[in-house]
Structures are given as structure tokens and as C-alpha cells.
Amino acid sequence: MSEELSREELMEKLREYEEELQELRRLKLVEQSVIAGLKEEGFSDRALRYFRYRKNFLLEDDPLKENADAVGGFTGACGDHVDTYLKIDERGVIEDAKYTTDGCPGAVTSASAIAELAKGKTLEEARKFTARDVIEHLKEGPRGLPRHMYDCCGIAVGSLREATRRYERKGG
Numbered sequence: 001m002s003e004e005l006s007r008e009e010l011m012e013k014l015r016e017y018e019e020e021l022q023e024l025r026r027l028k029l030v031e032q033s034v035i036a037g038l039k040e041e042g043f044s045d046r047a048l049r050y051f052r053y054r055k056n057f058l059l060e061d062d063p064l065k066e067n068a069d070a071v072g073g074f075t076g077a078c079g080d081h082v083d084t085y086l087k088i089d090e091r092g093v094i095e096d097a098k099y100t101t102d103g104c105p106g107a108v109t110s111a112s113a114i115a116e117l118a119k120g121k122t123l124e125e126a127r128k129f130t131a132r133d134v135i136e137h138l139k140e141g142p143r144g145l146p147r148h149m150y151d152c153c154g155i156a157v158g159s160l161r162e163a164t165r166r167y168e169r170k171g172g
């Protein structure tokens, strides 16, 4: 049973929520300007969705963080880093794939997309993915992942490959 709050405590809570809401509204404005910038750079709608909702991004409390069957990391020349976490079943099929990154929008978008592509694939298939596959997946007409972010895409692909390599090195 929840304990009862006094009127003052309730008012205080309301004020806190109101402040939080204002902050979220301001964050939304920031996000909208980032999205507008990426659109201008040529991002497709699909690429924007991956970037915006961080599909497959590993959250702090995700059980995969502790029980992944393989973890692989890759750092690009630009300093962007992507870590990939894989859950692999006994047939060598990737059940789940998630990532973390401190990288730019290109790295975030590519890592989200490659994790999505890897799910349901065998390790063998996943290892064969190239940056080209991700770029094709993000392409919608003349839009997609901007050319100057192709290297960041390579980092995401390298991270997945490194995770599969480590899994095999430790003998499954």
C-alpha cells in the first residue's frame, strides 16, 4: 500500500513533474534541429528512424549486457567506437544483437541497422556483411546514409565481425 502524501508533498511532486515536462519539451526542440540537420545532409526516413529511436541500443539494465555469448568492439580512425553484444543459439544463429557507441549519428544509425540485419542470421552469414549491405538497407531513392559517414558504417560492421570472431575463438 502506498503511503498518503500531504497536500504540500503532492504540490511539490507536481512542480517537479512540471519542470521535467518543460525540460523534455526543450530537449524535443534540440532533437528536432538535429533531425532537420541530418535530413539536410541526405538521411533517408529509414536512417532517421534508426538514429532517432536507437533501435537495438543496449540499455544499462538490459540482461544481454551480462549474459551475451559474445562481445566485440571496434574503433575507427575517427575515434568512434562501437561495441556489439550477441546472443547465439546452439545452431549458431544470432538470436539477439545490440550495440553501444559513443560515435556520431552515422555510427549510431549504422550500428542500429547492422544489429537489425544480423538478427536471425547465422554467424557465417553475419560475418559476410559489408558496409555496402548497410548502405543499401538505408537507401531510399536518392536518400540514405550520407557518403561522408560511410567510414562510420564500416566501424559498425567491424564491430559485429569482431564479436563473431571472438565467439569462434572461444569455441562457441
Ligand SMILES: [Zn+2]
Pocket (backbone or CB within 6 Å): 078, 080, 103, 104, 105, 106, 107, 152
Ligand atoms: Zn563517425
